[in-house]
Amino acid sequence: MVWEVKRNEMPSAMQKVQLVMDKRTSGMNESLEMLKCNEKLSSSPGYLSCDEHMELDDLPELQAVQIDSAPPAIFHLSTDVSHQEYSRPSWSQRTSNISESAYACDSGVNWLTELANIATSPQSPLMQCSFYNRSSPVHIIATSKSLHSYARPPPVSSRSEHEPTFSRHHWKEMTSARHERQASSESESGIFCVSSLSDDDDLGWCHSWPSTQWHCFLKGTRLRFHKGHNKEWKNVEDFASPKGCENEDIAMDSYRGYGSDGLKLISHEESVSFGQSVLKLTFDPGTVVDGLLTAECRLDHPFYVKNKGWSSFYPSLTVVQHGIPCYEMHLGDICLPPGHPDAINFDDSGVFDTFKSYDFTPMDSSAVYVLSSMARQRRASLSGGGASSPELEKTEYNKDCVSVSSSQLPSNTLCSKAVKSHSSGTSNTVSATSPSKCKRPMNAFMLFAKKYRVEYTQMYPGKDNRAISVILGDRWKKMKNEERRMYTLEAKALAEEQKRLNPDCWKRKRTNSGSQQH
DNA sequence: GAGAATGAAAC
């Protein structure tokens, strides 16, 4: 098999993705091994927790990767590809999916343009941000002129500003990673990307991969390949000679070479890889020859699904992290590669609307602010109108959400939540169609309950939903903080986002006399 | 529409 990586065709900001190529014949054994491992997930409800790598300060690790303008990228991969079957209940919720961040700060123009191009592309997820620093959803610090500015290493002053936010462990990775320094010293284009997907032993491949920077500056992510029976992560050079992939996501690009009609999702599970909660996905490219593709990605990783639009397994996480309203991913979804006609033509994914919907300020000093501004400008130009005010944006945002959410967005995105009709009936407050109408974001338990109510309902057929609630509550109480953390983080992120968009969202509705209604 | 859970925020 040959994966040809083309450049600049469709810049796409992607997250950390691992592509795991196994031999089909050995897939079962590996699957069993992984399942065995997953059953010990520290934060899986019902399982013992493991605190070692889930401390509160267990923030993403910082790594730098080498920059290299390498020759053409053709990935030669084995045609024998295995897959991992997944069938057990997904009691494998991970808690600490604190995202990586790439820190950069540069006021250059080119990178803004490029960023805008990426952002306004219909297939362009936003750069990631972190839960623990929501005031700046995305931090990009750049110094090297040889890179896209948002891929450049942070200046000392800027980095020190962020330094305290990283854990000791986090920075230990950085200081212990001599490769980082090499990359940084050998070339101005050394990249400091934040990642928790690797450990010390894992640095080698990263730096020996010439095109890693491309992934890092976009999403603080990298690809890793795993070939054949050997579970050892291989240097990507073992498989290919990547070249010139600075502006395109290899993961998505791999779709192109791997399944021209997209990759059909056939299984998924949450797992832990290198200390981070990840999704293990198995795709079917649709051809027997190609075999199955197993990939790993973050929980909030967005995928572009045929006839559906942007989707993820955690739409609420994705919308908070990347500002991309998503459907929920389901088995059978066909993920489309960049440049795919169906993906290009299906340009109502809401991504662009999302950009315009966020009222970022320059204080955010983030790419998101840039994207937001540019999206507004583009929207203004498209509509033939002038500049739009934040209030107008908000109004339009909600208005658009009505139309979008009713037909497209999942129920658990901020957008759809904010406008979903509240049928309390007697309320004399704003109507359901009012722009200021919003719903409270779900708290941690609600997120948990929503995710597992169906599962429990199936587990206890015939049980009344109220009984399911009792069970869920019982389970919740028995869960350790570690296990709850993911939901807590998500709830906090949602609340923060909602507070920013609708500060009055929590206002209690009152009758005219002041008595509270229900 | 009540109710069953938990939790955040407004009272």
Add this chain to the structure above:
DNA sequence: GTTTCATTCTC
């Protein structure tokens, strides 16, 4: 301290 309301779905 109390109340409301987020989700879900059966009764």
